[in-house]
Amino acid sequence: QAKEQFFPLLSYRTGPYAPNGTPWANGKQDYLKMINARDGGINGVKLTFEECETGYATDKGVECYERLKTRPGVTLFDPQATGITFALTEKVANDKIPLITLGYGLSVAQDGTAFKWNFPIMGSYWTGADIILQHLAKTNGGWDKLKGKKIALVYHDSPFGKEPIPLLQERARMHGFNLELIPVTAPGVEQKSAWLQVRQQRPDYVLLWGWGVMNSTALKEAQATGYPREKMYGVWWSGAEPDVKDVGDGAKGYNALALNTSGQQPKVIQDILKHVHDKGQGTGPRDEVGSVLYTRGVIIQMLGVEAVRRAQERFGKGKVMTPDQVRWGLENLALDQKKLDAMGFGGVLRPISTSCTDHMGSTWARIHTWDGKQWKFSSDWYQADEQIIKPMVKAGADKYLADKKLERRPVSDCQS
């Protein structure tokens, strides 16, 4: 049997979320192609992949999962959708395949002792929301300045959009600001009344929790209702090029979280251009390489690849890793600055290390602002406040376990 590590790629290049799903999926593919081309795989193990179109729909996602999970050498799944993540969470526990959900999915899954197979590496909606609030506190001159302020959450009416609410409520209680919840029916093409409400309530800030077409529509409606874009803050799924490009000047001043850089300067992007695109094997158009979501796809794939590499260090170099071994790799990632630099990811993201109990590592993010032509960083790095999030995660995980009548992983399980 050939030594091949198989990466199933669940993606959506069609439907309402296609404009955002496509660069993401392209980044994931290109990184795999690049590793094969540049390094000949991981210690000689070739990387293979197959894409399956989910259209962001849960049932199709499940079908894709079932189709690809039995492939030899299967590594891990990145479902690219919160809904599919929910549906797969139980299935992966049965099948013992890790599920990596960078910056999305279940926030409580950070608790590795409760969710053995889920990996919301680098961030969850709770950490994201926390960082935006930190930024608002900072620009206002301290948490106490937020008191009495009105913050509206305009969100995609789905589990994805609702995930940050508990954290925002917690913070609102702590700091005395008012939280207004304004749902937008999926997929979010019609938002007039949401923005009428924004205009009525005149919130000091609008947090945007959108995806796909909802983002650009929100910006257009904000323009049409005259809500200042400078006061709008999007999550990292609402801050990419497709969200603002066709709004153009109308989106000027809009802010969003940035988990990663964008642009073609980073070395890894250069590598992709050189080893993949220059050979005519690029997945998407060349000028999309290095865009926000593309880069995020690259990072996700890098984490998967590094998990395999890490696992190989323990279970045998040059071997094909089983999903369970990959899970161990994911739980023991230790990507310090030196390693990141060496891999060409210097500056793209912050160092990251995970553990058996903490499946997220830490969340570091910046704010970037659209200047009408491109995204520009407008803040320094923030780190989510684990003081607040950890207890919430623990409580949430406990409730989950109790509902399911499940046990936490024994400590011994972590030792292995």
Next chain:
Amino acid sequence: MTPILNVNGIEVIYNHVILVLKGVSLQVPEGAIVALLGGNGAGKTTTLRAVSNLLKGERGEVTKGSIELRGERIENLTPADLVQRGVVQVMEGRHCFAHLTIEENLLTGAYTRSSKGEIAANLEKVYAYFPRLKQRRESQAAYTSGGEQQMCAIGRALMASPSLVLLDEPSMGLAPQIVEEVFEIVKDLNTREKVTFLLAEQNTNMALKYAGYGYIMESGRIVMDGPASELATNEDVKEFYLGVGGGQRKSFREVKSYKRRKRWLA
């Protein structure tokens, strides 16, 4: 003289499986009134549909034989083309446009006519034939009585100034004196405007009185044909279609015999 309509051994199948016409041939000479007689389910309506190309909507098709209009094959023409060539069918079961008023129904009948004067004249003519329609001209067709709808359907066909009319059971549901009038109208149009008629009728008595030639159908075949006067004196026809077999007309009360139906063909 070549007949205006020549149907040559056609077979018709519904739904790909139900064979209904098994080789029907008939001729309609120019300027004639030809009657097509036969019991329920004999295939009269189907024959007319085949001629006017309305089978498709019933999922039927002509699988054999040919149909010629003035020597031209017409199986592949659309019904609209046929109306352009002067062939109009009055469909069995009325089929008025329910939401249109009687007058609108009639006016749509003149769709293929472009001359305003002609249309107005035709309308007047129809109203003259059926005064009842004039009274009800503003009513939506769905809310008129069965007989009124029948008049509307016939009138609508006349609006197209046809040269060959396929009449499917025109007398059905009409009051006796109107039946008579309808046949008089047929005769009138025939003699004065040289309109040719192919007439599927159950009212054999009337049909043979006004028609020049007749065909009798049974289960998808023509079983007998001849000049109307001959048919009217044929013993079998007299007995089974005219009810005067063996002397004088029987009262409906007296007929008690079971299963006397005659079959010319098995």
Next chain:
Amino acid sequence: MLYRENGQFKTSYRADQQIFPILQDRWGMLALLLFAYLAVPALASPYMFPAVLIPFLIMALAALGVNILVGYCGQISLGSGAFMAVGAYGAYNFFVRVPDMPLIPAILLGGVCAMAFGILFGLPSLRVKGLYLAVATLAAQFFADWMFLRIKWFTNDSPSGSVSVNNLQVFGFPLDSDAAKYWFCLSFLVVTALLAKNLVRSAIGREWMAIRDMDVAAAVIGIRPMYAKLTAFAVSSFIVGMAGALWAFIYLGAWEPAAFSVEQSFRLLFMVIIGGLGSITGGFFGAAFIVVLPIFLANYLPAAASLVGMSIGTAGIEHAQLMIFGALIVWFLVVEPHGLARLWATGKQKLRLWPFPH
């Protein structure tokens, strides 16, 4: 000449009223059941169960329910997704809130919830008809979407609104293997199909069809439109609700309201129309068509494309799939507007006439 009822004389009306009056059909059915229960689990690959067979069974069940309403009673409904959702969330609430609630009663109770919801949203049908009603049933769809997103109680206060179940058991046997799930769904389907078939060939079924074909005349012969329509809504949404519960519990495991979106309603309507309105068998054909075709295309289209020297990405496949799917629907309708079931019946009729063409 093999497929004939020649020589099979019915000596009683009971014999004539059987579901399958022709001997060959009865044997065929028996063989089919044996095949479904025994051979399929032995032959199917691990991928087939969760990806094809189980969704097919559940969707066939749902289509059965929709067919009762749309095909038999003539009330076009675009709200079937909502009935599935109510069934799923109803069953879920019984399952998690009532201690030690067994699975089957939970699913049946989910069906009962859907039934109540169906009757409620069926009430307008007493006045509103045809396409107007069809569009109006979308109200049920969007209302249910909203309700399960917005009313926390239904989702057991889960913050994200997504819920899940696990540890399913039937009479103490855990439903953890694919084959077990398959048998479970199959049994549901077989039992329901039998009962539904009985219903539609009984008095109530005739009432439904009478209302569908001509409601004024039905009223004149003493059929109460209200009773007929509401029972159709009730029976239909009960079955659809059970299917929803199965879809959520067995197929998805964890779900959110989007799993029962309007898209799902359309798919169900597709199934019954493609399969054949007013035909129990039709639902099966329709479900098979709608469930299997996209998967089939997704699996084989790339290979087919590479045969002719093209390579298409997943987006291309998806678009090609949409096109093929749309074209096939139209094609089937053109060939046989009454659906696959009618095509099947015509085929059988031809077989009976064979070797003569007519």
Next chain:
Amino acid sequence: MGFFLETLLGGLMAGMLYSLVALGFVLIFKASGVFNFAQGAMVLFAALAMARFAEWIPAWTGIQSPVFANVAAFVIAGAIMFAVAWVIEYLVLRHLVNQEGATLLMATLGITYFLEGLGQTLFGNSIYKIDIGMPKDPVIAFDKVFEGGILVNKEDLIAALISAALVLLLSLFFQKTSTGRALRAVADDHQAAQSIGIPLARIWVIVWCVAGVVALVAGMIWGSKLGVQFSLATVALRALPVVILGGLTSVPGAIIGGLIIGVGEKLSEVYIGPLVGGGIEIWFAYVLALGFLLIRPQGLFGEKIIDRV
């Protein structure tokens, strides 16, 4: 008060935009008895064509004038919609003469899928821009009278005017011409219409073509507002309550229905929504329409549903 008026105004304009889509449904239904679910897909398809050609034409011809690009793109997209109408008639409708409503509805669902697939294959599936120079920034009116003034959206206003004009034109067509009468006849009874010589094929091509152009206008306006991408097809779902409220067979009904639905859903979302957690407008629109239907089952201006024995 100011805000109430603003919401009202917003609702009215949103309603006009719905009317534009609703109009397409009404046209086809009135003229052929087909409930055309593909209207949404046609809007998407037309908008995609328009957006892409407006992008391609300057690149091909080297003429940079945006007016020229837009006009040319509009004409080409219109021609494409004509071709679509012709193909639909040739491949679908003509084979389904005299079939039941459900069958025809289903066929249009098939067409929906096909057009969605084809549109995205030909024109791509990203977000595209239609820039016909619509003003995007709002103006605040009456800021002397009400606190905060009333926000008026010029883009919406222009769009509303365009749809009003279109509706007027089409109403006249149906009421005043003999073709209009023939169309209504076709909707009543395909077979009878055939039997008196109405050429169904031609009628259908005309109607679908007009509906295609209406879809193009709708797509242009909606696309200019929202950007052109897949979800544009879903505006059809927002327009459906408008169609049934106004009546499936009434062109003016589409406008009135649009206004009622637009106002109803915006007011409900803004004033009732917050009480129950928000997000109610879409089902509220349907329930509102349903409420009207209970009083008039054929919609406000629809033709009476006839059932006689």
Next chain:
Amino acid sequence: MKIVDDPGVVAASPATGRKLGEVILDVRNISLAFGGVKALTDISFDVREHEVRAIIGPNGAGKSSMLNCINGVYQPQQGSITFRGKTFHHMKSRQVAEMGIARTFQNLALFKGMSVLDNIMTGRNLRIRSNLLLQALRIGPAEREEMRHREAVERIIDFLEIQAYRKTPVGQLPYGLQKRVDLGRALAMEPQVLLLDEPMAGMNLEEKQDMCRFILDVNDEFGTTVVLIEHDMGVVMDISDRVVVLDYGKKIGDGAPDEVRSNPDVIKAYLGTTH
């Protein structure tokens, strides 16, 4: 011959001298208008048990509307209908059916998608007692009940000689047979009064004879009262006991067939001069 009005006294048919029963259906001063159209104006007539009562009149006279009033499809603005001593101002379809009044329709109102058998079976639905659950399970009583009704329906099918079409969807039958199925459905209700709206339209002579035979057989054997609308004067004259003539919504004649035939108003309005 004088018709005795006292309902207690049994009358004789003015046409045939047959014994007729009491007044079973009594229509009093019915008026019905649709907007401006007066379909019926102050119509009164009665129907005796066991009678064949014909209603004739030109097209649009209001004959079908009269039947529609009797079985609750239309609600007349004025007047009352008395059935077996009970007086109603508004008839409700269901109630009418339960009381034993059945009808056929002028423009075929069959259930197109159903087979002949099922169509006729619907006529028995009023008598079905088993509930939904029993029907679903189709056990014991439900099945026996179904069989019982099937037998009754088979008798009707035999009677109407449509055995060969039992399983054919009625939409595919030729017009004339559909008319027969329509009659079959009404007969299946085992009505006391049978309202027939042009049952013989679109039939040839032979078929009309059959139909007459069916009607008379029903009338003779089951004693069913028949109200008949028909345009074929031969039929009306031969089989009816008494005839009502309507014209423009007004009653212009009522009496024995012969009497009516020679009524000058009737001749002018309806029969035309040739008859």
